[in-house]
Amino acid sequence: MPSTLDLTDVPYGLLVGELQRRLECATKPERRVVLLGPPGCGKGTQSPALKRDFCLCHLATGDMLRAAVGAGTPNGLRAKAAMESGALVTDDIVIGIIEEATKKPECRNGFILDGFPRNVTQAQALDQMLASKGVAIDKVLNFEVPDSLLVERVTGRLVHPASGRSYHEKFAPPKVPMTDDVTGESLIRRKDDNADTLKARLSTFHSQTAPVIDYYKKQGALVNIKADNPFDKVKTAIFGALNK
Numbered sequence: 001m002p003s004t005l006d007l008t009d010v011p012y013g014l015l016v017g018e019l020q021r022r023l024e025c026a027t028k029p030e031r032r033v034v035l036l037g038p039p040g041c042g043k044g045t046q047s048p049a050l051k052r053d054f055c056l057c058h059l060a061t062g063d064m065l066r067a068a069v070g071a072g073t074p075n076g077l078r079a080k081a082a083m084e085s086g087a088l089v090t091d092d093i094v095i096g097i098i099e100e101a102t103k104k105p106e107c108r109n110g111f112i113l114d115g116f117p118r119n120v121t122q123a124q125a126l127d128q129m130l131a132s133k134g135v136a137i138d139k140v141l142n143f144e145v146p147d148s149l150l151v152e153r154v155t156g157r158l159v160h161p162a163s164g165r166s167y168h169e170k171f172a173p174p175k176v177p178m179t180d181d182v183t184g185e186s187l188i189r190r191k192d193d194n195a196d197t198l199k200a201r202l203s204t205f206h207s208q209t210a211p212v213i214d215y216y217k218k219q220g221a222l223v224n225i226k227a228d229n230p231f232d233k234v235k236t237a238i239f240g241a242l243n244k
Helices: 011-028 043-054 062-070 074-086 093-100 121-129 147-155 193-218 229-241
Strands: 031-036 057-060 110-114 141-142 157-159 164-166 222-226
Touching: 031 043, 031 057, 031 147, 031 193, 043 057, 043 110, 043 229, 057 062, 062 074, 062 093, 062 121, 074 093, 074 229, 093 121, 121 193, 141 229, 147 193, 193 222, 222 229
Parallel strands: 031 110, 031 141, 057 110, 141 222
Antiparallel strands: 157 164
């Protein structure tokens, strides 16, 4: 017999709130959104609100890849074999992992795709996969931030490894230095969050992404977001773009 979920100890208010959220999500239109932007541009900071308010799932390619490998899905096994042999994970494997992820119940209203595509070939492959399902990318949000500000943002970034929560020494510090606000566990600074590494990553990003931006601009899907503005102003611009 299938197992049943015991909700006896779940507070009534939480149950009602979750039911209300699901009812509201059922009335919202489907959206398929791509986030473009360099490291430290704020995509990860804005994504939770987009996910919640538009009832979308957040698909970060690195997280999806690790989850697929851990779950032993067909594409996860292919990715694992590639990584263990020292080869790159091919675009068709990544597209397959994205396709698997979009079938999950939390993606029924659509998704926010973060970290993919990185070049025009990947963008075309993504379009072909979605077209086979009779859908397409609705909006591409391009987060624009001056490189000089990105260096300041990234070099001060602190991360809680288990949850992915991020903080910043200057702009969004934790309540207790180097300590996660929720769990009290230690925060870390990623080894590649330094000025020299970032400048190299930015150079690669700009050379790869400029053609992708042009690709989506020609499709009429691109919206440029001035992401060096305060959080609430950036959020308002994003919500305005997605509600058009």
